Amino acid sequence: MKFFIGEVILSHLNDEPFSVMTLNLRFGLADDGPNRWEFRKHRLISLFSKYHPDIIGFQEAQSFQIDFLCTILPDHLFVGKRTPAPQFWQNNLIFYTSNWRCVRQDHFFLSPTPDIPSRFPESRWPRQCTFGSFEKEGRMLNCISTHFDFDPTIQVSSARIIMERLRRQKATNAVLLLGDFNATPDDPCYRVFTENDPTCTPSSGRRFKDAFEPPFPGTHHAFTGRPDGRHIDWILFSGSIEPERSQVISDQFEGGFPSDHFPLFARFRWKDSRSRKYAD
Template sequence: MTLDTISVFSLNIRFGLADDGPNAWRFRKAVFPALIEQYPSDFKAFQEVNNFQADDLAAMLPDYDHVGRRTPAPPFWQNNIIFYRRPWQCHHVDHFFLSPTPDIPSRFRKSRWPRQCTLAVFERKGRQVVCVNTHFDFNEEVQADSAAVILDRLDRLELNASTILTGDFNASPESRCHQVFIEGDPEAGTADGRRFRNAFEPPYPATHHGFSGARIGDHIDWILYRGDLRLNCAKVIYHTVDGRYPSDHFPLWAEFHWASSKG
Protein backbone atom coordinates (compact mmCIF):
# COMPACT_ATOMS: atom_id res chain seq x y z
CA MET A 1 0.00 0.00 0.00
CA THR A 2 1.25 3.48 -0.93
CA LEU A 3 -0.15 6.99 -0.88
CA ASP A 4 -0.90 6.61 -4.60
CA THR A 5 -3.18 3.60 -4.16
CA ILE A 6 -6.34 2.64 -2.27
CA SER A 7 -7.13 -0.95 -1.38
CA VAL A 8 -10.29 -2.50 0.03
CA PHE A 9 -11.19 -5.89 1.47
CA SER A 10 -14.85 -6.93 1.72
CA LEU A 11 -16.53 -9.94 3.32
CA ASN A 12 -19.90 -11.06 4.61
CA ILE A 13 -18.49 -12.51 7.79
CA ARG A 14 -21.50 -14.77 8.54
CA PHE A 15 -23.20 -13.68 11.73
CA GLY A 16 -21.72 -15.27 14.80
CA LEU A 17 -24.97 -16.51 16.36
CA ALA A 18 -25.60 -18.98 13.54
CA ASP A 19 -25.60 -22.68 14.48
CA ASP A 20 -22.80 -23.63 12.08
CA GLY A 21 -21.24 -26.53 13.95
CA PRO A 22 -17.54 -26.82 12.98
CA ASN A 23 -17.87 -23.56 11.04
CA ALA A 24 -19.09 -21.58 14.05
CA TRP A 25 -17.41 -18.24 14.71
CA ARG A 26 -15.51 -19.51 17.73
CA PHE A 27 -13.57 -21.78 15.34
CA ARG A 28 -13.42 -19.54 12.27
CA LYS A 29 -12.08 -16.45 14.00
CA ALA A 30 -8.68 -18.11 14.40
CA VAL A 31 -8.02 -17.81 10.64
CA PHE A 32 -8.63 -14.05 10.42
CA PRO A 33 -5.25 -12.74 11.65
CA ALA A 34 -3.43 -14.63 8.88
CA LEU A 35 -6.03 -13.60 6.31
CA ILE A 36 -5.76 -9.95 7.33
CA GLU A 37 -1.96 -10.06 7.18
CA GLN A 38 -1.97 -11.67 3.74
CA TYR A 39 -4.34 -9.09 2.25
CA PRO A 40 -3.48 -5.69 3.73
CA SER A 41 -5.86 -2.90 2.79
CA ASP A 42 -6.76 0.68 3.60
CA PHE A 43 -10.38 -0.26 4.22
CA LYS A 44 -11.95 -3.49 5.43
CA ALA A 45 -15.71 -3.76 4.98
CA PHE A 46 -17.56 -6.48 6.86
CA GLN A 47 -21.24 -7.29 6.65
CA GLU A 48 -23.44 -9.26 9.05
CA VAL A 49 -21.24 -8.59 12.08
CA ASN A 50 -22.50 -9.29 15.57
CA ASN A 51 -21.07 -7.09 18.33
CA PHE A 52 -18.85 -9.81 19.78
CA GLN A 53 -17.41 -10.40 16.31
CA ALA A 54 -16.72 -6.67 16.07
CA ASP A 55 -14.81 -6.90 19.36
CA ASP A 56 -12.73 -9.77 17.99
CA LEU A 57 -11.98 -7.95 14.73
CA ALA A 58 -11.01 -4.75 16.53
CA ALA A 59 -8.53 -6.72 18.64
CA MET A 60 -7.04 -8.17 15.44
CA LEU A 61 -6.75 -4.72 13.81
CA PRO A 62 -4.93 -2.51 16.33
CA ASP A 63 -3.83 -0.06 13.62
CA TYR A 64 -7.42 0.54 12.47
CA ASP A 65 -10.41 2.48 13.68
CA HIS A 66 -13.94 1.62 12.58
CA VAL A 67 -17.41 3.02 11.90
CA GLY A 68 -20.81 1.40 11.53
CA ARG A 69 -21.31 -0.24 14.88
CA ARG A 70 -24.47 0.35 16.87
CA THR A 71 -23.98 0.31 20.65
CA PRO A 72 -25.98 -0.78 22.49
CA ALA A 73 -27.40 -3.00 19.82
CA PRO A 74 -30.70 -4.90 19.81
CA PRO A 75 -30.51 -8.71 20.08
CA PHE A 76 -29.32 -10.37 16.88
CA TRP A 77 -28.20 -6.99 15.50
CA GLN A 78 -25.94 -7.27 12.46
CA ASN A 79 -23.56 -4.38 11.73
CA ASN A 80 -22.04 -3.30 8.43
CA ILE A 81 -18.64 -2.17 9.67
CA ILE A 82 -15.90 -0.28 7.86
CA PHE A 83 -12.43 -0.56 9.39
CA TYR A 84 -9.95 2.07 8.19
CA ARG A 85 -6.23 2.52 8.64
CA ARG A 86 -5.39 5.36 10.97
CA PRO A 87 -3.52 7.48 8.41
CA TRP A 88 -7.04 8.06 7.04
CA GLN A 89 -9.20 10.57 8.89
CA CYS A 90 -12.96 10.11 9.08
CA HIS A 91 -14.86 13.38 8.58
CA HIS A 92 -18.45 12.22 8.30
CA VAL A 93 -20.48 9.09 9.13
CA ASP A 94 -24.02 8.30 8.04
CA HIS A 95 -25.91 5.19 9.16
CA PHE A 96 -29.33 4.71 7.61
CA PHE A 97 -31.96 2.10 6.85
CA LEU A 98 -32.87 0.90 3.38
CA SER A 99 -36.50 1.92 3.51
CA PRO A 100 -38.87 4.79 2.68
CA THR A 101 -37.84 6.35 6.04
CA PRO A 102 -34.06 5.82 6.19
CA ASP A 103 -33.46 7.85 9.34
CA ILE A 104 -35.54 5.64 11.63
CA PRO A 105 -35.34 1.85 12.13
CA SER A 106 -37.59 0.57 9.34
CA ARG A 107 -37.79 -1.52 6.19
CA PHE A 108 -39.50 -1.70 2.83
CA ARG A 109 -42.81 -3.53 3.02
CA LYS A 110 -41.51 -6.45 0.94
CA SER A 111 -38.21 -6.69 2.77
CA ARG A 112 -37.80 -9.77 4.96
CA TRP A 113 -35.71 -7.89 7.53
CA PRO A 114 -34.68 -4.30 8.18
CA ARG A 115 -31.55 -3.62 6.14
CA GLN A 116 -28.96 -0.93 6.76
CA CYS A 117 -26.09 0.93 5.19
CA THR A 118 -22.97 2.58 6.60
CA LEU A 119 -21.48 5.53 4.70
CA ALA A 120 -18.39 7.50 5.68
CA VAL A 121 -16.14 10.19 4.21
CA PHE A 122 -12.39 9.72 4.65
CA GLU A 123 -9.39 11.90 3.86
CA ARG A 124 -5.65 11.30 3.60
CA LYS A 125 -3.02 13.72 2.30
CA GLY A 126 -5.66 15.92 0.70
CA ARG A 127 -7.44 13.01 -1.02
CA GLN A 128 -11.05 12.25 -0.14
CA VAL A 129 -12.94 9.02 -0.66
CA VAL A 130 -16.44 7.97 0.32
CA CYS A 131 -16.80 4.36 1.49
CA VAL A 132 -20.22 2.71 1.55
CA ASN A 133 -20.91 -0.72 3.03
CA THR A 134 -24.29 -2.46 2.94
CA HIS A 135 -26.27 -5.71 2.93
CA PHE A 136 -29.35 -6.00 0.71
CA ASP A 137 -32.50 -8.02 1.19
CA PHE A 138 -33.67 -10.74 -1.24
CA ASN A 139 -36.64 -9.18 -3.05
CA GLU A 140 -35.74 -7.75 -6.47
CA GLU A 141 -37.96 -4.70 -6.11
CA VAL A 142 -36.59 -3.99 -2.64
CA GLN A 143 -33.03 -4.31 -3.94
CA ALA A 144 -33.63 -1.75 -6.70
CA ASP A 145 -35.31 0.62 -4.25
CA SER A 146 -32.43 0.14 -1.80
CA ALA A 147 -29.93 1.10 -4.52
CA ALA A 148 -31.92 4.26 -5.13
CA VAL A 149 -31.84 5.11 -1.40
CA ILE A 150 -28.04 4.80 -1.36
CA LEU A 151 -27.63 6.98 -4.45
CA ASP A 152 -29.87 9.58 -2.86
CA ARG A 153 -27.81 9.64 0.34
CA LEU A 154 -24.65 10.03 -1.71
CA ASP A 155 -26.19 12.92 -3.64
CA ARG A 156 -27.06 14.60 -0.35
CA LEU A 157 -23.37 14.81 0.50
CA GLU A 158 -22.92 17.33 -2.32
CA LEU A 159 -19.33 16.14 -2.40
CA ASN A 160 -17.44 15.46 -5.60
CA ALA A 161 -15.38 12.65 -4.11
CA SER A 162 -14.52 9.21 -5.41
CA THR A 163 -16.67 6.45 -3.96
CA ILE A 164 -16.17 2.76 -3.18
CA LEU A 165 -19.30 0.70 -2.55
CA THR A 166 -19.00 -2.75 -0.97
CA GLY A 167 -21.49 -5.28 0.29
CA ASP A 168 -23.51 -8.43 0.02
CA PHE A 169 -26.26 -7.52 -2.44
CA ASN A 170 -27.95 -10.93 -2.62
CA ALA A 171 -28.19 -10.33 -6.36
CA SER A 172 -26.12 -10.99 -9.45
CA PRO A 173 -24.74 -8.36 -11.85
CA GLU A 174 -27.70 -9.13 -14.12
CA SER A 175 -30.05 -7.75 -11.46
CA ARG A 176 -32.05 -4.50 -11.48
CA CYS A 177 -30.17 -3.09 -8.51
CA HIS A 178 -26.81 -3.57 -10.24
CA GLN A 179 -28.25 -1.77 -13.24
CA VAL A 180 -29.31 1.15 -11.04
CA PHE A 181 -25.74 1.56 -9.80
CA ILE A 182 -23.99 0.93 -13.12
CA GLU A 183 -26.33 2.69 -15.54
CA GLY A 184 -27.86 5.26 -13.22
CA ASP A 185 -31.37 6.61 -13.43
CA PRO A 186 -32.26 7.48 -17.05
CA GLU A 187 -35.07 9.77 -15.91
CA ALA A 188 -32.67 11.70 -13.70
CA GLY A 189 -30.07 11.90 -16.46
CA THR A 190 -27.30 10.49 -14.28
CA ALA A 191 -23.94 11.81 -15.45
CA ASP A 192 -21.22 9.35 -16.38
CA GLY A 193 -19.07 10.45 -13.46
CA ARG A 194 -21.85 9.52 -11.04
CA ARG A 195 -22.22 5.97 -12.32
CA PHE A 196 -20.44 3.04 -10.72
CA ARG A 197 -18.20 0.43 -12.27
CA ASN A 198 -17.79 -3.13 -11.06
CA ALA A 199 -14.27 -4.14 -10.04
CA PHE A 200 -14.93 -7.54 -11.66
CA GLU A 201 -15.81 -8.41 -15.25
CA PRO A 202 -17.82 -11.20 -16.92
CA PRO A 203 -17.76 -14.07 -16.40
CA TYR A 204 -18.34 -12.82 -12.87
CA PRO A 205 -16.71 -15.06 -10.25
CA ALA A 206 -18.76 -16.85 -7.60
CA THR A 207 -18.70 -15.27 -4.15
CA HIS A 208 -21.05 -17.42 -2.03
CA HIS A 209 -20.28 -21.06 -1.30
CA GLY A 210 -22.00 -22.05 1.95
CA PHE A 211 -18.71 -23.34 3.46
CA SER A 212 -18.39 -25.80 0.57
CA GLY A 213 -15.61 -24.03 -1.33
CA ALA A 214 -17.53 -24.59 -4.59
CA ARG A 215 -17.01 -21.83 -7.14
CA ILE A 216 -20.33 -22.26 -8.90
CA GLY A 217 -22.55 -19.74 -7.12
CA ASP A 218 -23.57 -16.25 -8.21
CA HIS A 219 -21.50 -13.10 -7.89
CA ILE A 220 -23.61 -11.57 -5.11
CA ASP A 221 -20.83 -9.72 -3.26
CA TRP A 222 -19.58 -6.65 -5.11
CA ILE A 223 -16.94 -3.96 -5.04
CA LEU A 224 -18.19 -0.99 -7.07
CA TYR A 225 -16.35 2.28 -7.59
CA ARG A 226 -16.66 5.64 -9.31
CA GLY A 227 -14.92 8.99 -9.61
CA ASP A 228 -11.18 9.56 -9.83
CA LEU A 229 -10.28 5.91 -9.23
CA ARG A 230 -8.86 3.41 -11.68
CA LEU A 231 -8.66 -0.30 -10.96
CA ASN A 232 -5.25 -1.94 -10.57
CA CYS A 233 -6.46 -5.43 -9.75
CA ALA A 234 -9.30 -7.32 -8.09
CA LYS A 235 -9.54 -10.85 -6.82
CA VAL A 236 -11.84 -13.26 -5.04
CA ILE A 237 -9.98 -15.05 -2.27
CA TYR A 238 -10.82 -18.72 -2.69
CA HIS A 239 -8.25 -20.42 -0.53
CA THR A 240 -8.61 -21.68 3.02
CA VAL A 241 -6.44 -20.79 6.00
CA ASP A 242 -5.31 -23.86 7.90
CA GLY A 243 -7.98 -25.82 6.05
CA ARG A 244 -10.83 -23.54 7.15
CA TYR A 245 -12.88 -20.97 5.22
CA PRO A 246 -13.30 -17.63 6.98
CA SER A 247 -16.99 -17.44 6.04
CA ASP A 248 -19.72 -18.93 3.87
CA HIS A 249 -18.86 -16.13 1.42
CA PHE A 250 -15.51 -15.71 -0.29
CA PRO A 251 -13.63 -12.51 0.59
CA LEU A 252 -13.04 -9.87 -2.10
CA TRP A 253 -9.99 -7.61 -2.46
CA ALA A 254 -9.31 -4.76 -4.87
CA GLU A 255 -6.66 -2.10 -5.35
CA PHE A 256 -7.10 1.24 -7.13
CA HIS A 257 -4.94 4.18 -8.12
CA TRP A 258 -5.87 7.83 -8.54
CA ALA A 259 -6.54 8.78 -12.17
CA SER A 260 -5.25 12.32 -11.71
CA SER A 261 -2.37 13.80 -9.83
CA LYS A 262 -3.12 15.66 -6.62
CA GLY A 263 -3.39 19.38 -7.18
Protein backbone atom coordinates in the same frame (compact mmCIF):
# COMPACT_ATOMS: atom_id res chain seq x y z
CA MET B 1 9.29 25.81 -9.25
CA LYS B 2 6.75 23.17 -10.23
CA PHE B 3 3.28 23.63 -11.58
CA PHE B 4 0.67 21.30 -13.00
CA ILE B 5 0.05 21.69 -16.73
CA GLY B 6 -3.51 22.70 -17.51
CA GLU B 7 -4.82 22.58 -13.94
CA VAL B 8 -3.97 24.05 -10.58
CA ILE B 9 -3.38 21.20 -8.13
CA LEU B 10 -1.73 20.76 -4.77
CA SER B 11 1.58 18.95 -5.21
CA HIS B 12 1.37 17.31 -1.80
CA LEU B 13 -1.65 15.14 -2.64
CA ASN B 14 -1.19 11.54 -1.64
CA ASP B 15 -0.61 9.33 -4.69
CA GLU B 16 -0.18 5.99 -2.95
CA PRO B 17 -2.47 3.17 -4.10
CA PHE B 18 -4.73 1.71 -1.45
CA SER B 19 -6.35 -1.69 -1.00
CA VAL B 20 -9.97 -2.56 -0.31
CA MET B 21 -11.73 -5.69 0.89
CA THR B 22 -15.37 -6.61 1.42
CA LEU B 23 -16.49 -9.63 3.43
CA ASN B 24 -19.77 -10.96 4.72
CA LEU B 25 -18.58 -12.34 8.07
CA ARG B 26 -21.49 -14.78 8.43
CA PHE B 27 -23.88 -14.38 11.35
CA GLY B 28 -21.81 -15.24 14.43
CA LEU B 29 -24.53 -17.20 16.25
CA ALA B 30 -25.24 -19.54 13.34
CA ASP B 31 -24.88 -23.24 14.12
CA ASP B 32 -22.35 -24.06 11.41
CA GLY B 33 -20.81 -27.11 13.04
CA PRO B 34 -17.03 -27.13 12.45
CA ASN B 35 -17.36 -23.71 10.80
CA ARG B 36 -18.94 -22.00 13.82
CA TRP B 37 -17.52 -18.60 14.65
CA GLU B 38 -15.47 -19.89 17.58
CA PHE B 39 -13.67 -22.33 15.26
CA ARG B 40 -13.16 -20.08 12.23
CA LYS B 41 -12.50 -16.63 13.66
CA HIS B 42 -8.73 -17.16 13.90
CA ARG B 43 -8.62 -17.76 10.15
CA LEU B 44 -9.27 -14.04 9.78
CA ILE B 45 -5.89 -13.32 11.36
CA SER B 46 -4.15 -15.16 8.54
CA LEU B 47 -6.38 -13.51 5.93
CA PHE B 48 -5.56 -9.97 7.03
CA SER B 49 -1.89 -10.75 7.61
CA LYS B 50 -1.59 -11.91 4.01
CA TYR B 51 -3.55 -9.17 2.23
CA HIS B 52 -3.21 -6.08 4.49
CA PRO B 53 -6.34 -4.23 3.31
CA ASP B 54 -6.50 -0.51 4.07
CA ILE B 55 -10.30 -0.31 3.86
CA ILE B 56 -12.59 -3.22 4.80
CA GLY B 57 -16.35 -3.40 4.46
CA PHE B 58 -17.93 -6.03 6.73
CA GLN B 59 -21.49 -7.30 6.76
CA GLU B 60 -23.40 -9.41 9.33
CA ALA B 61 -21.08 -8.33 12.15
CA GLN B 62 -22.41 -8.88 15.65
CA SER B 63 -21.00 -7.13 18.71
CA PHE B 64 -18.79 -10.01 19.86
CA GLN B 65 -17.44 -10.35 16.32
CA ILE B 66 -16.61 -6.65 16.28
CA ASP B 67 -14.72 -7.03 19.55
CA PHE B 68 -12.61 -9.77 17.99
CA LEU B 69 -11.95 -7.75 14.84
CA CYS B 70 -10.69 -4.87 16.95
CA THR B 71 -8.16 -7.14 18.66
CA ILE B 72 -6.77 -8.55 15.40
CA LEU B 73 -6.82 -5.25 13.48
CA PRO B 74 -5.04 -2.94 15.94
CA ASP B 75 -3.95 -0.55 13.18
CA HIS B 76 -7.54 0.01 12.05
CA LEU B 77 -10.37 2.16 13.34
CA PHE B 78 -13.99 1.60 12.36
CA VAL B 79 -17.43 3.13 11.95
CA GLY B 80 -20.86 1.54 11.78
CA LYS B 81 -21.59 -0.13 15.11
CA ARG B 82 -25.07 0.52 16.46
CA THR B 83 -25.12 1.10 20.23
CA PRO B 84 -27.28 0.01 21.93
CA ALA B 85 -28.35 -2.63 19.45
CA PRO B 86 -31.36 -4.96 19.43
CA GLN B 87 -30.74 -8.64 20.04
CA PHE B 88 -29.23 -10.43 17.03
CA TRP B 89 -28.42 -7.08 15.38
CA GLN B 90 -26.03 -7.35 12.42
CA ASN B 91 -23.82 -4.36 11.65
CA ASN B 92 -22.37 -3.17 8.36
CA LEU B 93 -18.95 -1.81 9.23
CA ILE B 94 -16.13 0.11 7.60
CA PHE B 95 -12.68 -0.56 9.04
CA TYR B 96 -9.91 1.80 7.92
CA THR B 97 -6.22 2.13 8.74
CA SER B 98 -5.39 4.86 11.21
CA ASN B 99 -3.44 6.91 8.65
CA TRP B 100 -6.84 7.80 7.20
CA ARG B 101 -9.03 10.28 9.10
CA CYS B 102 -12.79 9.87 9.23
CA VAL B 103 -14.28 13.31 8.64
CA ARG B 104 -17.92 12.26 8.37
CA GLN B 105 -19.98 9.19 9.09
CA ASP B 106 -23.62 8.37 8.57
CA HIS B 107 -25.97 5.46 9.01
CA PHE B 108 -29.30 5.06 7.27
CA PHE B 109 -31.90 2.41 6.63
CA LEU B 110 -32.96 0.98 3.29
CA SER B 111 -36.62 1.72 3.80
CA PRO B 112 -39.25 4.37 3.01
CA THR B 113 -37.95 6.31 6.06
CA PRO B 114 -34.14 5.98 5.87
CA ASP B 115 -33.39 8.20 8.87
CA ILE B 116 -35.65 6.20 11.21
CA PRO B 117 -34.94 2.58 12.21
CA SER B 118 -37.28 0.78 9.84
CA ARG B 119 -37.65 -1.65 6.97
CA PHE B 120 -39.73 -2.18 3.87
CA PRO B 121 -42.99 -3.97 4.82
CA GLU B 122 -42.02 -6.89 2.57
CA SER B 123 -38.58 -7.26 4.15
CA ARG B 124 -38.05 -9.67 7.01
CA TRP B 125 -35.09 -7.79 8.47
CA PRO B 126 -34.09 -4.12 8.62
CA ARG B 127 -31.46 -3.45 5.97
CA GLN B 128 -29.05 -0.59 6.40
CA CYS B 129 -26.00 1.26 5.10
CA THR B 130 -22.94 2.65 6.81
CA PHE B 131 -21.35 5.64 5.10
CA GLY B 132 -17.96 7.18 5.84
CA SER B 133 -15.85 9.98 4.36
CA PHE B 134 -12.13 9.51 4.88
CA GLU B 135 -9.24 11.90 4.27
CA LYS B 136 -5.56 11.18 3.82
CA GLU B 137 -2.98 13.78 2.79
CA GLY B 138 -5.42 15.85 0.80
CA ARG B 139 -7.31 12.94 -0.75
CA MET B 140 -10.96 12.30 0.08
CA LEU B 141 -12.52 8.85 -0.19
CA ASN B 142 -16.17 8.04 0.47
CA CYS B 143 -17.20 4.50 1.31
CA ILE B 144 -20.46 2.60 1.81
CA SER B 145 -20.88 -0.85 3.37
CA THR B 146 -24.29 -2.45 2.94
CA HIS B 147 -26.26 -5.70 2.85
CA PHE B 148 -29.31 -5.97 0.58
CA ASP B 149 -32.56 -7.86 0.94
CA PHE B 150 -33.28 -10.92 -1.23
CA ASP B 151 -36.34 -9.45 -2.95
CA PRO B 152 -35.51 -7.89 -6.37
CA THR B 153 -38.08 -5.11 -5.99
CA ILE B 154 -36.69 -4.13 -2.58
CA GLN B 155 -33.16 -4.31 -4.00
CA VAL B 156 -34.04 -1.76 -6.68
CA SER B 157 -35.65 0.55 -4.14
CA SER B 158 -32.60 0.18 -1.88
CA ALA B 159 -30.22 1.03 -4.72
CA ARG B 160 -32.22 4.16 -5.48
CA ILE B 161 -32.06 5.25 -1.84
CA ILE B 162 -28.27 4.96 -1.93
CA MET B 163 -28.03 6.88 -5.21
CA GLU B 164 -30.24 9.61 -3.78
CA ARG B 165 -27.94 9.91 -0.75
CA LEU B 166 -24.94 10.13 -3.05
CA ARG B 167 -26.54 13.04 -4.90
CA ARG B 168 -25.07 15.15 -2.09
CA GLN B 169 -21.61 14.22 -3.36
CA LYS B 170 -20.03 15.66 -6.50
CA ALA B 171 -20.03 13.12 -9.33
CA THR B 172 -16.22 13.34 -9.47
CA ASN B 173 -15.77 12.45 -5.78
CA ALA B 174 -14.27 9.02 -5.18
CA VAL B 175 -16.86 6.56 -3.84
CA LEU B 176 -16.55 2.87 -2.97
CA LEU B 177 -19.68 0.75 -2.68
CA LEU B 178 -18.99 -2.49 -0.83
CA GLY B 179 -21.28 -5.24 0.31
CA ASP B 180 -23.38 -8.34 -0.05
CA PHE B 181 -26.15 -7.40 -2.47
CA ASN B 182 -27.85 -10.81 -2.76
CA ALA B 183 -28.01 -10.00 -6.47
CA THR B 184 -25.82 -10.52 -9.52
CA PRO B 185 -24.70 -8.08 -12.23
CA ASP B 186 -27.62 -9.39 -14.31
CA ASP B 187 -30.17 -8.12 -11.79
CA PRO B 188 -32.01 -4.77 -11.99
CA CYS B 189 -30.48 -3.18 -8.87
CA TYR B 190 -27.01 -3.48 -10.42
CA ARG B 191 -28.18 -1.38 -13.35
CA VAL B 192 -29.44 1.33 -11.00
CA PHE B 193 -25.83 1.77 -9.89
CA THR B 194 -24.06 1.28 -13.20
CA GLU B 195 -26.44 2.89 -15.71
CA ASN B 196 -28.30 6.18 -15.87
CA ASP B 197 -31.48 5.37 -13.95
CA PRO B 198 -34.16 7.92 -14.95
CA THR B 199 -36.07 7.27 -11.71
CA CYS B 200 -33.25 8.82 -9.65
CA THR B 201 -34.36 12.45 -9.81
CA PRO B 202 -32.57 14.73 -9.97
CA SER B 203 -29.70 12.69 -11.34
CA SER B 204 -26.28 13.11 -9.76
CA GLY B 205 -24.54 12.08 -12.97
CA ARG B 206 -22.83 9.30 -11.06
CA ARG B 207 -22.37 5.86 -12.58
CA PHE B 208 -20.54 3.11 -10.78
CA LYS B 209 -18.16 0.67 -12.39
CA ASP B 210 -17.28 -2.80 -11.16
CA ALA B 211 -13.79 -3.64 -9.94
CA PHE B 212 -14.32 -7.05 -11.57
CA GLU B 213 -14.94 -7.89 -15.21
CA PRO B 214 -17.10 -10.55 -16.88
CA PRO B 215 -17.30 -13.43 -16.46
CA PHE B 216 -18.00 -12.39 -12.90
CA PRO B 217 -16.69 -14.95 -10.38
CA GLY B 218 -18.97 -16.59 -7.84
CA THR B 219 -18.59 -15.33 -4.28
CA HIS B 220 -20.84 -17.50 -2.07
CA HIS B 221 -19.68 -21.03 -1.34
CA ALA B 222 -21.36 -22.15 1.93
CA PHE B 223 -18.00 -23.17 3.46
CA THR B 224 -17.38 -25.71 0.67
CA GLY B 225 -14.86 -23.70 -1.35
CA ARG B 226 -17.03 -24.35 -4.41
CA PRO B 227 -18.89 -21.14 -5.30
CA ASP B 228 -22.46 -21.40 -6.53
CA GLY B 229 -21.58 -19.23 -9.53
CA ARG B 230 -23.44 -16.12 -8.34
CA HIS B 231 -21.43 -12.90 -7.99
CA ILE B 232 -23.45 -11.39 -5.14
CA ASP B 233 -20.66 -9.56 -3.29
CA TRP B 234 -19.50 -6.43 -5.07
CA ILE B 235 -16.81 -3.79 -5.07
CA LEU B 236 -18.16 -0.90 -7.12
CA PHE B 237 -16.39 2.42 -7.57
CA SER B 238 -16.91 5.83 -9.12
CA GLY B 239 -15.17 9.16 -9.33
CA SER B 240 -11.44 9.81 -9.24
CA ILE B 241 -10.20 6.26 -8.58
CA GLU B 242 -9.63 3.19 -10.74
CA PRO B 243 -8.64 -0.41 -9.93
CA GLU B 244 -5.16 -1.74 -10.54
CA ARG B 245 -6.18 -5.30 -9.82
CA SER B 246 -8.93 -7.31 -8.17
CA GLN B 247 -9.43 -10.86 -7.00
CA VAL B 248 -11.78 -13.20 -5.21
CA ILE B 249 -9.84 -14.69 -2.29
CA SER B 250 -10.55 -18.41 -2.27
CA ASP B 251 -7.62 -19.29 0.03
CA GLN B 252 -8.05 -21.67 2.91
CA PHE B 253 -6.50 -20.69 6.22
CA GLU B 254 -5.76 -23.20 8.94
CA GLY B 255 -7.65 -25.84 7.01
CA GLY B 256 -10.84 -23.88 6.40
CA PHE B 257 -12.49 -20.69 5.20
CA PRO B 258 -13.10 -17.52 7.22
CA SER B 259 -16.72 -17.25 6.04
CA ASP B 260 -19.34 -18.80 3.78
CA HIS B 261 -18.61 -15.93 1.37
CA PHE B 262 -15.25 -15.42 -0.28
CA PRO B 263 -13.61 -12.09 0.54
CA LEU B 264 -13.23 -9.72 -2.41
CA PHE B 265 -10.04 -7.69 -2.71
CA ALA B 266 -9.08 -4.79 -4.98
CA ARG B 267 -6.20 -2.37 -5.21
CA PHE B 268 -7.00 1.18 -6.36
CA ARG B 269 -5.04 4.17 -7.56
CA TRP B 270 -5.96 7.82 -8.00
CA LYS B 271 -6.66 8.67 -11.63
CA ASP B 272 -4.68 11.89 -11.75
CA SER B 273 -1.60 10.27 -10.19
CA ARG B 274 -1.28 8.08 -13.28
CA SER B 275 -1.23 10.96 -15.75
CA ARG B 276 0.09 13.87 -13.70
CA LYS B 277 2.72 15.91 -15.53
CA TYR B 278 4.90 18.68 -14.20
CA ALA B 279 7.12 21.27 -15.81
CA ASP B 280 9.97 23.16 -14.17
